[in-house]
Structure formats: structure tokens, C-alpha cells
Amino acid sequence: MQAKADGQNYAPKGKSEPVVGPGEFKVAAVGLDHGHIYGMCNGLSEAGADIVMVYDQDPAKVEEFQKKFPSAVAARSEQEVMESDVKLVAGAAVPAERCAIGLRAMAHGKDYFADKPPLTTREQLRQARDAVQSTGRKFGVYYSERLHVEAAVYAEQIIAQGAIGRVVSVSGFGPHRLNAGSRPAWFFEPERYGGILVDIGCHQIEQILFFSGAQDAEIVSSRAANYNLKSYAAFQDYGDATLTCDNGVAGYFRVDWFTPSGLGAWGDGRTTIIGTDGYIELRKYLDIANDPDGDHVYMVNHEGEHHFRASGQCGFPFFGRFIRDCLDRTEIAMSQRHAFRVMELALDAHEKAIKL
């Protein structure tokens, strides 16, 4: 519960649904700066991956990681990981460093799975795309606010079943708890975390593209602000943007660092999907003043008002699909194009943002 309330250590656990046998898919964790590495490795592990190795410059972080994943041997260097027989490198380094680790992993013939944001600049995006092209390796991204949320998986299923007709609008709200005192220095430095529209905005862009069923979108408008954290002048505690998808769906998202102390989760994340015949509202991490547990799917259509609890219902199919994609060289879990295009749009939003 504390981890849930803190947010940066929020690491969902799901059902064990292996898609590979023991030893068939070896993973190393490289870069433990963000607690998301635990969610990433939980998901991979539940889908059958073996977390066999770990590396970080900070031995304390490695030791902590090994408590959760005792099977992971501490590598003496990143190079040792790169020269090992792991198939996938999973990393949650400081955002600005995530791409470089991926480039090295791909150069060594490994697929890569980066925490979001997987990169923070256009140059990194260009390098990542080039590396995918030249090496044929994968650069996956942990867009956790959809991939690791059962309410979102449930929504995907009922939308596909036609529950709300044709989707016309997708809105996402991603408030986060700041926990300023427990954050490392890089968290507040734009050139290292990427800015709010990149860092946590990319989650929302990913969901807008996904739930709209669009192949592409453009940023119509975007804004960013530092309303209240004057002690970190370059930090941004608020951002929003409107997107128009290539299939005409209207997207909007808002992200912020204003989750108040009294909320029983790290953020009151919501996604609202409006269709021609109904709408869905996801209350992802709790249902304020109603239920401290998450994964609430509210759906209203011509038949009535419905409330589903998705927790424990769907699991997290992304991870097994991603492992199979790595082994089978398919793109079932997520296309490479989508993973990168989301970041390109996040960079667009960041660069054109009006400062409030």
C-alpha cells in the first residue's frame, strides 16, 4: 500500500502466465534509477522470463534489486551484461541515459526494453530508429499506464467487442505524487528527465493513439507550467495537450505533479473513451472516496450504467506477447513504429508547448 501511495516504487504484480520455459528467455536489468524496473521485471518474470543478471553503478541499488530477484547475478560491468547470453536488456536508468544503454544492447545483438520515457531528445530518437534499422533488434518501451493496468486491458477488450461503438474521443488524466523529498536530483533537471510532456505525457499519448485505433496523430496544442515548485525553477509540474488522430479521433491529456497527500494512491489516473454508442471511464489506481483499490472500469452505453472491477480479471498480456515477439520476431505486443512515434509526438508536444 505504501508503494502504491508513493508511486515511484509502484510495481504491479499479476498472474504467472509463462509463454516460455525455464532458461528460454534470459533478461538482464541495467539501470535501476527508477523503481519502474521492478514492474518491468515482474511482468517479464510472470510471463516466464528469467531475470539472470543485473547491473547498476550503485551497488546499493543492485543489492536492493537482488532481494526482489535473487536469481539475478550482479555483473561487474555493463560490458559483462552486453557480452552475456541474455536475450533482452531491461533498463530504467535516468531517462536521458536510457537510449544509450539500448544502443549498446542492440549493438551487442540484444533486444531492449526501456522504461518510459525511453529517450529525451530528437537526436536520441534518430539514433534509436537507426539502430533498430541497422541491427534488426527491438527497442520496446514500458508504457506502464496502459500495459500494466488491468482496467486498461479490460477496456481494450470491451471496445474491441463494440461495447461503445466507434471511438470518437480519448482523454487521459495523469496526476502524479511529487514526493519531492525522496526524489533524486535528476528528477528535477529537464535535460535529464525530459520535461513533463515527455516524461509522463508519453503515457497519455500512447493511450490516445492506442484507444483511438489510430496509426498516427498530430499535436494541435500543448502547454507546460511550473505553477508551484519555485525551488526547482526549471521543473514542470503541469502539462497538457490536444492531439488529432489520423482517423479523426480527438485526443486530450493533462498531466501534473499535484496529487495531494490525502489521496490513497500515487495518482488518480483516469482515461475517458467516448464512442458513438457509449463511453468508458477508467479509474485506474483507486476510486476516490469509494474504493482504495484500483482497476475500475465504468462503462455507460445504450443498455445502462455498468461498473466492472478488472483487478485479477485480465492479467497483463503485453509481457508474454513481447517475449514472444522477441523470440519470434513478430510485433504482436506493440509495433516498433508505434513505440517510437509516441515519443516523437511527446517531443513535438514538449517543443511547441506554450509556457504558462
Added chain:
Amino acid sequence: MQAKADGQNYAPKGKSEPVVGPGEFKVAAVGLDHGHIYGMCNGLSEAGADIVMVYDQDPAKVEEFQKKFPSAVAARSEQEVMESDVKLVAGAAVPAERCAIGLRAMAHGKDYFADKPPLTTREQLRQARDAVQSTGRKFGVYYSERLHVEAAVYAEQIIAQGAIGRVVSVSGFGPHRLNAGSRPAWFFEPERYGGILVDIGCHQIEQILFFSGAQDAEIVSSRAANYNLKSYAAFQDYGDATLTCDNGVAGYFRVDWFTPSGLGAWGDGRTTIIGTDGYIELRKYLDIANDPDGDHVYMVNHEGEHHFRASGQCGFPFFGRFIRDCLDRTEIAMSQRHAFRVMELALDAHEKAIKL
């Protein structure tokens, strides 16, 4: 309940809290095209006004009105109303005709109270401003989605008490039920109803300006679409816009005509107000799959998650204040500048809207 579900006949009733004695504030209703006239007259009547006269070209509408307000004598012409001793003319004619009635009322020394949207073009806005200037009369507007919603009144009170700190963001969602079969022809004609961003967008702009505590704002971006009503090609069933307020507050709103048949109210209207120390979510007309009744105020701050039911708690102070404003020539209920500026922004949003 049916009226609530239908929407166009939704006429809130509140407590009787007269601010004047019998005969002290006489009102005539002119223009009964939209059912909002009932909400307007309910509010005025509960605050002590006497609804003494009614006029519409359609005798059936007059007869219907007299069932609810038996004290209202049917005038033979609009001119008879204008030459009577009523202090205020309240009107819900077809939107494009509302301003002209107001101009005539003001020319006859009466104040005017128009349903929203009170006008549909820049020329009407110019005429209305000029008439206020030259006659010294009032041109009030029934922005019902704030003024006639106890949850909104409650929010106003707790924000003023500092419950969520300084407001940084206001978002409004105004889905409406179409009821296409029961709508008159003018409802679908843009030059008569004004377009979605004028017609129902103005409610949202009013709330963004009000809850942000701003004096002014600008439209950053806006969009409109006809996603699903191809039989009325010129109609718009979706609109949204981002506004930046003059005090830096970020505003966004979305309006649509997609309320599905299964919803127990005419629309799942929401307003989310984010402050530096907490946030408020209004679920105005129901709490989907939880409570068919409305006026839910959810508030999360550093102390915890709170759920207040505002129904019956606050009443609708606007109406008494507006009556006193008319008698005392004050601007306590709403400034004339605000009432008109909201419409100017709605026209801005309409004119610059990207068509999806």
C-alpha cells in the same frame, strides 16, 4: 426523472428564499422555445419574483407554461409585454433570436435575462453591449450548468475557504443527450443555434473563467466535429477547446451530444478543478453506476478523500442576487462584462475551430 433524463426539459427546483416581497419584482417570459425557461422562472420565482406575464408566438407553448406558472397572464403580443410594468424579461427563444428580444426589452427600460447562448454572432454581441451602454439596462445570462447546480455552488464555497489551495487548472465535460426525434428543426441549424462551441461550450467557458478566478482568458485551440449525425450535415456533435486564463490557469473543455440511452440523466456533466493543495471533481447530474441523484462533490486534499452530497445544501444564490442586482443596480450575481466576455470567447472558439 424523465425530465432529468431528457435534458431539454431539465428545470431544477430549489428552496424558496425570497429576496423581495410580493409584487416587488415582476417578470415576463418571452420566447419559450427551449425548456430552460422553466428553470429560469423556477429560480426567479423561488427568489421572490412574480412571473406575471408570458408571450410566445405558439399558443400551445404559452398554455403549457401557464400550467407551471398560473400567475402568468398570456400577453397578446410581445409589444404588450414591453409596454407592461414588468421589471425583467426572461427569454429562451431560438438562440439566434434571443438577443433581439433583449434589445427590445432594454429599449423599453427593462432588464433582460436570456437563456444560454444569449446570442450567436459577433454583430449581436456588439449590439447587446451597445444597448447595455446606451440604456443602462442589464443583459443577464442563464449559465445554468454552474448557476443552477448545487454541486457547483458548493465547490465555489469550499474553494473560497481554501480547501484545495490556489486553483491551477479547470476542466469541464458537458456531454448532452441528443434526443434527435424530439428536437425542433432550429436545433440542427448552425445559424440558429450557434454551433456546439457557442451553444453548450459557453457553459464551460463560463465555469473555467469563474472557478479559475480569472478576469479574462484566450482560446488557445478549439475543434468541432460532426462524427455521427450525418443526416444533419451542418450539425456539430462534438467540440472541445483549450483556454489560458489571464491569471495563468489552464482550462480545457469538451462538449458532445453522445450521451447514451442507458445513462440515467441527460448528461454525465463533470467539472474538475485542480489546486496546489488538492482537487475537486463535480459529478453534477448523477454518479454513474453509484447514485442516480446528482450534486456530488468529490474533494481530495492533504487531509484525505471526501465525498459531499450538495443537494439541498446550498440552494441557488444566483437568482436572489440577480434580482437584487436589478433592483439595486449592483453586479453581485455576475458582472455584465463577464456575461458578455464568455460569449465573445465562445464565438472565438467557434470561429477558430479546426473541423475534425
